[in-house]
Amino acid sequence: MAEDGMSILACYNATFSATNDIWMTDDVIAKRVPLLCLQIAYDLLVSRFFYFILKRIRVPLIVAQILAGFSLSPTLLGNFKPIFDLFYEQQGILAIETFSNLGILYYVFLSGLEMNSDVILRSRKKGTSIAVVGIVTSMLFGVGLLTVQHKLEDENDTFSLTPKENHNEAYLFWSLALSVTGFPVLARILAKLKLLYTKLGKDALTAAMLTDAYGWVLFTLLIPYSKIGGKPFLSVISTLLFIVFCFTVVRPILTPIVEKKTSANTWRKSQLLDLLMGVFICSFITDCLGTHPIVGAFVFGLILPHGKFADMVMEMSDDFVSGILCPVYFAGFGFRLNLPFLLKQQSAGLMMLIVVLLCIPKVLSSLIVTFFFGMPARDGLAIGLLLNTKGVMAIILLNVAWDKRILDPYCFMVMMLAIILMTVIVSPLISAIYQPKFRFMQSQLKTMQKLRFDMELRVVACVHNTKHANSMIHVLEATNATRVSPIHVSVAHLVELTRHGTAILVSQMDRSDSTVGTETTNYGSQSEFESITNAFEEFVKQYNAVRIDTSKVVSSYTTIHEDIFNVAEEKRASLILLPFHKEYSTIEGGLEIINNQHCEINKNVLQQAPCSVGIFVDRGLGSLLKTKMRIVMIFIGGPDDREALSIAWRMAGHSGTQLHVLRIHLLDKAAEEKLSKTKKIKSHHGILSTVMDSVMQNELDEKYLISFRHKAVNNNDSIVYSEKEVHSNTGEEIPTLLNEIDKSGYDLYIVGQGSGKNTKIFSKLLEWCDHPELGVIGDILASTSFGSQSSVLIVQQYMIGRKTVVKQSHRESMKTGPEIL
Incomplete structure (x- = not known):
């Protein structure tokens, strides 16, 4: 043996008890079990300690477990003979090795x-x-x-x-x-x-x-x-x-x-x-x-x-x-170092x-x-x-x-x-x-407004169950897929990861992007996934201009939005469609909460998405194959409303769709802006963080509306355009106006989410919002107290710096009261 300390690692005395004299051996329970428990406890506690320190840089747990054994090696605590003898007595070595090999x-x-x-x-x-x-x-x-x-x-x-x-x-x-x-x-x-x-x-x-x-x-x-x-x-x-x-x-x-x-x-x-x-x-x-x-x-x-x-x-x-x-x-492996x-x-x-x-x-x-x-x-x-x-x-x-x-x-x-x-x-x-914070900022603007009518529309449709899949199909059906302007839908079945196994990860390795129903999965409800796949297969059969690929996104709900972003980036999507976390119940006549975690997913996606986002509140939207669809688009102003109008414009191209675009003018007191301490703060991209330039936004709104009226309204009898005015800033006129609109009985409302609006009227209405992620108008329309039977699509346009907008606005609302996001 060497004289430098390696002998303690190379061998040990393996004779601990008399051979064939089972009743004459030492009391195993009294002498071996406490030592074994001490060794196990040390390895577990120290490995967890190292993992707690190293998890911020995402070091795997196996490294922390090796370091736990290394801490008792001759490099560290092994130099102190009393500590070493406490954990590694000769009589306990066989027990710990047997236990580790069983593991x-x-x-x-x-x-x-x-x-x-x-x-x-x-x-x-x-x-x-x-x-x-x-x-x-x-x-x-x-x-x-x-x-x-x-x-x-x-x-x-x-x-x-x-x-x-x-x-x-x-x-x-x-x-x-x-x-x-x-x-x-x-x-x-x-x-x-x-x-x-x-x-x-x-x-x-x-x-x-x-x-x-x-x-x-x-x-x-x-x-x-x-x-x-x-x-x-x-x-x-x-x-x-x-x-x-x-x-x-x-x-x-x-x-x-x-x-x-x-x-x-x-x-x-x-x-x-x-x-x-x-x-x-x-x-x-x-x-x-x-x-x-x-x-x-x-x-x-x-x-x-x-x-x-x-x-x-x-x-x-x-x-x-x-x-x-x-x-x-x-730990035994690390101990040998x-x-x-x-x-x-x-x-x-x-x-x-x-x-x-x-x-x-x-x-x-x-x-x-x-x-x-x-x-x-x-x-x-x-x-x-x-x-x-x-x-x-x-x-x-x-x-x-x-x-x-x-x-x-x-x-x-x-x-x-x-x-x-x-x-x-x-x-x-x-x-x-692959820096996470900059991963999606290098891409071009991915919005419906920037997409030409003769280009393929790429959509990521997120679903949690079969009912969500059927709802998304009706929305996608309304987007008017044609040979000139086809649709490529990437269906993401969102499943919560509840354990750390890798079997569910293996199922993601061999996917086909051109067909439906070829993927299998080992996690979550297989029958649910098959039902979702079959529903979209039927959709493809009815519309030749639609391509579908399905996949299962399995992750913790706290971080699953990042996986959705990766899918959207991978598929070069212009729109992410999300289901609302409440589901319409015809029996109870209201909205029934399905899962509040779905609400958090939607909020996270809205804050950092690499493209535009739509949240769909389904109240029984029918298929275009059975009935004509009546759509109303409410336009107030801002990038989200322009994005919503571009979606409504595309839907109006379908022969079975009637579109009514209602522009609401905010005048006098209703147009007054709420002062913000962060009004002049800019992001590193040069875009205002919380408050958009109202003059510039008004110019963009007017330009886009003129184009819409010239190209769409004047050339399509199924499209109607009208305007209404709101003068008071009390917040009462808008709900009243929406009630009047709802009397006409529409199948679908399309509205902008409204990020960046800083008027007093919206600040007051936001105080009564149950779901701020829908925006003021979307929250009113989705509320059971509003009484509408129409489905609602809330749209948020992709813009650089959106994450900064939401976070900065949230900080302001915590200091000065609620403020429109």
């Missing part, structure tokens, strides 16, 4: 349960190319860098050098650990960075899953050859036969039984536990065959049905396995350089492949960084190589540092490359 078995089982083998077989050409080139490049670089590493080691330290008979295995383990990617860790990073529903995210996920699958295959083949003696070839063949048996015999038997009980909802916990005993059975078999037990656990997870059953198992065990069992295993031992070497600086160079192969290979596919260099760099993310496979490989002395401590710790470095830097660097 890693179930962690790998859940990873197999999350991974969809069908998606691997349908992988796209781009993702496959990135994965293959990345693997080959990493293997070649790995061999070269390990050779350099061996040249730098101290040849006088016989303990540290890799035995010559293990050199071939060392190259394989080192290169494989460098080439694999932690798919579950990467999927969660993409979800947190809100890049999951982008082309970049899908390409990175595809490449990561293929690389992960390659890692498992090579791991299965490699482990038998790492053992001294035995018949490795026979072990490999028998293990492969066992895997084939599981897929061809066990899976067809288990799948119908599991799916039947899952669909009937007749699972009892005892039956579920009996099924999960298969993890131990398969692990035992693969261990007996000469490979690693985790191979059996992974295969068993892979052959079980996905979908609702996988969700149920994950819901039951994911928190316990990932939150309690696995931290102990990852001894920086003083590494830094004592004369070539320590060059070794640290190797740590940095190990991050290059994936980046270099991704840049080369993305160049041939015509992708920006920024995307290639980002994919390379993402594929550097390491997970459980790399850690298991290094642990096996350590236990079998395939890698010497120098090589082990250099690769360990590289794994930690790669995983830590991914999120901060990707955030710097």
